[in-house]
Amino acid sequence: MSPPLDMRKGSTTVLVLTLLAERPMYGYQLVKELERRSEGYFNLKEGTLYPALHRLEKEGLVRSEWRVTDQGPARKYYHLTEKGRRALDKSVEEWGTFARKLLTVLDSVS
Numbered sequence: 001m002s003p004p005l006d007m008r009k010g011s012t013t014v015l016v017l018t019l020l021a022e023r024p025m026y027g028y029q030l031v032k033e034l035e036r037r038s039e040g041y042f043n044l045k046e047g048t049l050y051p052a053l054h055r056l057e058k059e060g061l062v063r064s065e066w067r068v069t070d071q072g073p074a075r076k077y078y079h080l081t082e083k084g085r086r087a088l089d090k091s092v093e094e095w096g097t098f099a100r101k102l103l104t105v106l107d108s109v110s
Contacts, residue, residue, distance in 0.1 A: 012052045014095055015042060017080060017088040020062060026075040027053065053078055061087050 019025060019033055027049055034042045056062045061084035068074045080088070 011042075011095075012044065012048060013056065014088065014091040016049070016052060016056065016078075017061065017084055017091065020078055020080040021085065021088055024077040024079045026077050030078070056084070060084075 015034055016030060019030055025033065027046075031044050031049060034044060053062065053064075057064055057078075060081060062078045063081055064076050064078050066074045067077050
C-alpha cells in the first residue's frame with residue numbers, strides 16, 4: 001500500500017533531499033533506497049521521481065553529473081547543494097510540526 005497521491009506529492013521533495021543529504025545517488029538507487037527504508041510504503045514511479053528531480057535541479061537544490069561505471073551504462077547522479085541542505089533543514093522542521101499537530105488532532109478522534 002502506498003500513500004494517496006496528494007500525500008505523496010507533498011512529501012516527495014523532503015524524501016528525496018533526505019536521501020541525497022547522505023550521499024549522491026542516481027534515480028533508480030533513490031527509488032530502491034526509499035522503498036527499502038519505508039518497507040515498501042514509498043514506491044516512487046519514474047513519472048513522479050524524475051519531474052521532481054528536474055524541478056529540484058532547476059531550483060538549485062540539487063545538481064547532477066553523469067558518471068561512467070564499470071558495470072553498465074553511465075548514470076546520472078544527483079547531489080544535494082548547500083541551498084538544498086538549507087531547504088531540507090527547513091522542510092524537516094515544517095514536516096515535524098505538521099506531523100505532531102496532525103497526530104494531536106487524530107488522537108482526539110479515538
